[in-house]
Amino acid sequence: xxxxxxxxxxxxxxxxxxxxxxxxxxxxxxxxxxxxxxxxxxxxxxxxxxxxxxxxxxxxxxxxxxxxxxxxxxxxxxxxxxxxxxxxxxxxxxxxxxxxxxxxxxxxxxxxxx
Amino acid sequence: xxxxxxxxxxxxxxxxxxxxxxxxxxxxxxxxxxxxxxxxxxxxxxxxxxxxxxxxxxxxxxxxxxxxxxxxxxxxxxxxxxxxxxxxxxxxxxxxxxxxxxxxxxxxxxxx
Numbered sequence: 001x002x003x004x005x006x007x008x009x010x011x012x013x014x015x016x017x018x019x020x021x022x023x024x025x026x027x028x029x030x031x032x033x034x035x036x037x038x039x040x041x042x043x044x045x046x047x048x049x050x051x052x053x054x055x056x057x058x059x060x061x062x063x064x065x066x067x068x069x070x071x072x073x074x075x076x077x078x079x080x081x082x083x084x085x086x087x088x089x090x091x092x093x094x095x096x097x098x099x100x101x102x103x104x105x106x107x108x109x110x111x112x113x114x
Numbered sequence: 115x116x117x118x119x120x121x122x123x124x125x126x127x128x129x130x131x132x133x134x135x136x137x138x139x140x141x142x143x144x145x146x147x148x149x150x151x152x153x154x155x156x157x158x159x160x161x162x163x164x165x166x167x168x169x170x171x172x173x174x175x176x177x178x179x180x181x182x183x184x185x186x187x188x189x190x191x192x193x194x195x196x197x198x199x200x201x202x203x204x205x206x207x208x209x210x211x212x213x214x215x216x217x218x219x220x221x222x223x224x225x226x
Binding site: 034042046089093106107 | 145147149154164170215217
């Protein structure tokens with residue numbers, strides 16, 4: 001079956017350093033991926049997405065890399081700030097019939113140390 | 115431009131009861147998906163509604179049902195509540211043009 005997993009459940013970084021959060025996915029048919037940020041007591045917030053025909057996509061302070069050969073995603077956050085502390089999820093999109101659904105991993109908890 | 119809204123914010127029920135959760139999608143969105151998120155876990159897909167029909171369903175029992183209204187808002191109903199149904203229930207909406215799903219703040223359901 002499909003599964004999305006994260007290599008590290010927790011990550012602590014110093015403020016100002018770069019953060020890298022990794023994610024493995026198992027379904028080669030997945031064609032679209034999203035990174036979400038979830039703060040305590042809130043719903044997941046869209047950060048950045050990437051389609052399977054791309055290897056890299058950049059946003060403001062964030063970059064997503066996709067390696068389809070090994071089914072691996074990473075999220076890089078530049079100059080990490082205390083406000084970046086949250087749980088980060090990668091989600092893979094799979095089309096089934098007329099609809100689509102996202103499969104989420106367990107999440108990585110990022111703590112930024114001031 | 116309002117994002118996805120959900121009500122109520124919190125809810126406490128007892129085993130065996132029934133519950134209805136509500137969701138209004140982001141303006142311009144016509145597709146609504148529901149997810150269940152247990153504590154410390156990632157969201158799990160329950161089902162997706164489009165044009166007032168259930169278009170896709172995840173691995174959840176028939177106790178979980180839903181509805182979508184002509185204005186694209188949606189309800190999630192859970193019958194015969196179990197302790198294990200305690201979770202954060204998330205609604206996500208997407209536009210006709212794309213797959214990207216935007217989430218609401220969720221409803222925290224506690225079953226005692």
